Amino acid sequence: xxxxxxxxxxxxxxxxxxxxxxxxxxxxxxxxxxxxxxxxxxxxxxxxxxxxxxxxxxxxxxxxxxxxxxxxxxxxxxxxxxxxxxxxxxxxxxxxxxxxxxxxxxxxxxxxxxxxxxxxxxxxxxxxxxxxxxxxxxxxxxxxxxxxxxxxxxxxxxxxxxxxxxxxxxxxxxxxxxxxxxxxxxxxxxxxxxxxxxxxxx
Amino acid sequence: xxxxxxxxxxxxxxxxxxxxxxxxxxxxxxxxxxxxxxxxxxxxxxxxxxxxxxxxxxxxxxxxxxxxxxxxxxxxxxxxxxxxxxxxxxxxxxxxxxxxxxxxxxxxxxxxxxxxxxxxxxxxxxxxxxxxxxxxxxxxxxxxxxxxxxxxxxxxxxxxxxxxxxxxxxxxxxxxxxxxxxxxxxxxxxxxxxxxxxxxxxxxxxxxxxxxxxxxxxxxxxxxxxxxxxxxxxxxxxxxxxxxxxxxxxxxxxxxxxxxxxxxxxxxxxxxxxxxxxxxxxxxxxxxxxxxxxxxxxxxxxxxxxxxxxxxxxxxxxxxxxxxxxxxxxxxxxxxxxxxxxxxxxxxxxxxxxxxxxxxxxxxxxxxxxxxxxxxxxxxxxxxxxxxxxxxxxxxxxxxxxxxxxxxxxxxxxxxxxxxxxxxxxxxxxxxxxxxxxxxxxxxxxxxxxxxxxxxxxxxxxxxxxxxxxxxxxxxxxxxxxxxxxxxxxxxxxxxxxxxxxxxxxxxxxxxxxxxxxxxxxxxxxxxxxxxxxxxxxxxxxxxxxxxxxxxxxxxxxxxxxxxxxxxxxxxxxxxxxxxxxxxxxxxxxxxxxxxxxxxxxxxxxxxxxxxxxxxxxxxxxxxxxxxxx
Numbered sequence: 001x002x003x004x005x006x007x008x009x010x011x012x013x014x015x016x017x018x019x020x021x022x023x024x025x026x027x028x029x030x031x032x033x034x035x036x037x038x039x040x041x042x043x044x045x046x047x048x049x050x051x052x053x054x055x056x057x058x059x060x061x062x063x064x065x066x067x068x069x070x071x072x073x074x075x076x077x078x079x080x081x082x083x084x085x086x087x088x089x090x091x092x093x094x095x096x097x098x099x100x101x102x103x104x105x106x107x108x109x110x111x112x113x114x115x116x117x118x119x120x121x122x123x124x125x126x127x128x129x130x131x132x133x134x135x136x137x138x139x140x141x142x143x144x145x146x147x148x149x150x151x152x153x154x155x156x157x158x159x160x161x162x163x164x165x166x167x168x169x170x171x172x173x174x175x176x177x178x179x180x181x182x183x184x185x186x187x188x189x190x191x192x193x194x195x196x197x198x199x200x201x202x
Numbered sequence: 203x204x205x206x207x208x209x210x211x212x213x214x215x216x217x218x219x220x221x222x223x224x225x226x227x228x229x230x231x232x233x234x235x236x237x238x239x240x241x242x243x244x245x246x247x248x249x250x251x252x253x254x255x256x257x258x259x260x261x262x263x264x265x266x267x268x269x270x271x272x273x274x275x276x277x278x279x280x281x282x283x284x285x286x287x288x289x290x291x292x293x294x295x296x297x298x299x300x301x302x303x304x305x306x307x308x309x310x311x312x313x314x315x316x317x318x319x320x321x322x323x324x325x326x327x328x329x330x331x332x333x334x335x336x337x338x339x340x341x342x343x344x345x346x347x348x349x350x351x352x353x354x355x356x357x358x359x360x361x362x363x364x365x366x367x368x369x370x371x372x373x374x375x376x377x378x379x380x381x382x383x384x385x386x387x388x389x390x391x392x393x394x395x396x397x398x399x400x401x402x403x404x405x406x407x408x409x410x411x412x413x414x415x416x417x418x419x420x421x422x423x424x425x426x427x428x429x430x431x432x433x434x435x436x437x438x439x440x441x442x443x444x445x446x447x448x449x450x451x452x453x454x455x456x457x458x459x460x461x462x463x464x465x466x467x468x469x470x471x472x473x474x475x476x477x478x479x480x481x482x483x484x485x486x487x488x489x490x491x492x493x494x495x496x497x498x499x500x501x502x503x504x505x506x507x508x509x510x511x512x513x514x515x516x517x518x519x520x521x522x523x524x525x526x527x528x529x530x531x532x533x534x535x536x537x538x539x540x541x542x543x544x545x546x547x548x549x550x551x552x553x554x555x556x557x558x559x560x561x562x563x564x565x566x567x568x569x570x571x572x573x574x575x576x577x578x579x580x581x582x583x584x585x586x587x588x589x590x591x592x593x594x595x596x597x598x599x600x601x602x603x604x605x606x607x608x609x610x611x612x613x614x615x616x617x618x619x620x621x622x623x624x625x626x627x628x629x630x631x632x633x634x635x636x637x638x639x640x641x642x643x644x645x646x647x648x649x650x651x652x653x654x655x656x657x658x659x660x661x662x663x664x665x666x667x668x669x670x671x672x673x674x675x676x677x678x679x680x681x682x683x684x685x686x687x688x689x690x691x692x693x694x695x696x697x698x699x700x701x702x703x704x705x706x707x708x709x710x711x712x713x714x715x716x717x718x719x720x721x722x723x724x725x726x727x728x729x730x731x732x733x734x735x736x737x738x739x740x741x742x743x744x745x746x747x748x749x750x751x752x753x754x755x756x757x758x759x760x761x762x763x764x765x766x767x768x769x770x771x772x773x774x775x776x777x778x779x780x781x782x783x784x785x786x787x788x789x790x791x792x793x794x795x796x797x798x799x800x801x802x803x804x805x806x807x808x809x810x811x812x813x814x815x816x817x818x819x820x821x822x823x824x825x826x827x828x829x830x831x832x
Binding site: 011012013020021024025027028033034035036037038039040045046047048058059060061062063065066067078079081082084085100101102103104105106107108110111112113121124125144 | 217218219221244245247248326327349350379382383384385386457459460461463464467468542543544547560562565568569572573576577578579580581582583584612615618619620689786787790792794795796804806807
């Protein structure tokens with residue numbers, strides 16, 4: 001099979017590790033070989049967090065090689081841009097528009113670029129960029145905490161992950177606590193529909 | 203996180219996605235281990251946490267010990283009664299445990315005993331990136347190095363078998379990328395744990411007075427000879443890729459092996475790869491044969507040239523003319539930080555004189571140009587973190603003019619502006635004792651900051667020293683009622699054990715009083731006026747003083763609220779706000795955001811701790827139902 005390399009980037013607390021685990025679990029259900037890299041401990045505390053999901057027979061290393069991501073799932077614009085090292089002109093970038101200001105921006109020591117500026121810079125690496133209103137849809141689904149699942153829905157719609165959608169949903173059922181399942185399923189559907197519509201008329 | 207009870211399923215052949223550390227936990231169940239001890243530390247924490255979640259159901263005993271040496275000693279006691287045992291810790295934990303480990307190697311064990319040790323190349327969550335494989339040379343203990351989750355599970359059983367055959371503890375050394383990578387794991391059979399054993403007196407073997415220690419050292423060296431045979435025959439040491447030409451041979455282990463095989467594939471090199479899963483004792487004959495069959499050898503390993511050194515020693519006897527590349531004569535691979543597929547590709551391309559298929563330099567230039575002005579995003583104290591209140595109080599009372607020694611935990615993040623508390627940090631417990639040296643020679647006020655779990659782990663001897671030698675220091679214990687950084691494990695002050703049963707709380711203030719400290723106070727740091735008055739008084743004491751700032755971890759409160767279905771009403775900025783930015787500049791709370799030069803509240807982050815209410819000079823912040831503060 002073709003190898004699939006995914007980079008998920010965002011801010012600690014956005015549900016990045018769970019998103020990666022859902023995709024990894026779906027891959028195992030599909031009978032595929034997979035590696036999911038995570039970062040725990042100090043780095044997680046509101047800092048930049050990156051997780052990689054790699055699927056393929058020959059995959060051994062936990063991390064994606066520079067310039068070799070098939071898709072980048074950006075949970076936050078600045079962190080999406082910070083991970084363009086992994087992009088090539090073939091990479092699909094799905095980027096949430098939810099801006100989270102780093103501490104230096106609040107005290108005025110640094111400036112956060114505008115969303116348009118971030119999109120422009122990301123397009124310098126790949127033209128294949130879709131902005132996803134993940135936070136809005138998560139709230140619509142019932143909780144801001146489901147923004148990660150909205151993004152997974154959007155990724156599933158792009159059809160790049162070598163895993164059947166029913167396996168992604170099965171993984172979701174397994175990993176999300178029962179009382180939050182309904183909102184998460186809704187979040188997935190919203191993200192999926194959104195990306196499909198954007199594909200139809202970009 | 204999956205329900206950890208999936209680890210308990212008795213269905214050999216089932217394939218599941220597990221984190222390296224969860225795979226070790228499954229290995230514990232398959233190996234029939236009856237006693238598991240640990241002190242939490244990234245990247246090893248989830249081993250103990252997974253076992254804690256299922257221990258009573260699995261029928262084994264698990265404890266969070268006070269620190270790593272205690273953990274090893276408890277397990278060593280059990281293992282010497284014939285029970286299989288395992289201790290998990292991060293790399294620097296082995297420094298703490300080394301005193302016990304070095305001599306336990308002489309005594310040995312009766313039940314299989316495994317010490318899981320997780321190194322942290324790149325210092326993702328550590329104060330150093332020491333290469334603990336050197337402990338195997340120092341202690342003579344055998345060492346296994348898994349490269350992925352499947353091996354992490356399987357090697358627990360191998361380690362127990364080797365340990366029982368040799369009657370010697372075995373190290374299972376992982377790294378961050380093994381411990382914190384998820385991969386498919388195929389289950390083996392579960393074994394019933396035996397958690398009851400029998401102590402058989404054997405003074406010559408077990409009481410290490412000099413006369414006995416000399417004999418047992420000899421016994422250890424005999425075991426090492428036997429261990430060599432095991433290593434030479436180990437299925438974990440094997441040629442995984444056979445080259446055609448016999449030109450280049452690659453030797454690798456652990457996480458580095460993964461990068462090595464992908465780099466070889468990427469460059470399309472015709473090489474053989476020797477994977478070492480048992481790296482101590484070094485399998486001389488296997489390596490020697492491999493050297494004889496190749497003209498050039500590349501050693502790919504993370505951190506120190508531990509394998510390379512031994513490859514060179516073997517080469518002298520087996521293949522003196524073979525060329526060896528790694529990091530000793532020239533740095534083809536870095537000796538610091540973690541490796542990556544890219545670093546190995548680059549090193550291998552240079553050694554083999556291959557052209558790189560990707561122009562990394564061009565990629566770097568474009569990337570560096572894009573990110574050079576991006577605002578950095580370092581980790582920060584969470585919104586609602588009680589440490590923020592404590593640091594605010596410390597800074598206000600001392601005017602930022604004291605010297606602040608700090609310690610290992612979330613509160614190390616206090617060094618970031620605007621709080622900027624933390625002038626010296628070495629290791630667990632060092633805040634208390636380094637402050638004493640500083641105070642002695644400078645006469646400047648010294649405030650040492652230590653967390654609750656760290657206090658129990660290593661600060662108590664330092665505190666006794668302060669009383670005994672009458673050092674004028676103020677010890678501030680940031681008691682957030684949990685081991686926060688590593689994932690909210692219980693500790694002696696919490697009244698809960700690793701078996702999830704209630705226990706007697708050890709109170710920090712009582713311990714301090716018991717150590718002989720005359721001035722000991724407990725105060726909620728969110729009550730900033732009261733906390734400031736107490737700290738001020740503490741600083742006036744002629745000798746050591748202890749202030750316990752006690753308020754629960756914000757993540758714990760959030761979880762509790764979610765469980766009870768309580769909705770947090772975030773703070774509100776009212777029209778009285780003059781945009782003076784005092785709250786933003788004094789606290790650096792991530793829930794306070796500035797847009798268009800106006801302060802706002804990030805409602806998703808705000809926990810309504812109320813700290814900003816107490817610092818606002820214009821009384822322009824309102825806090826909802828959960829108001830704290832003066």
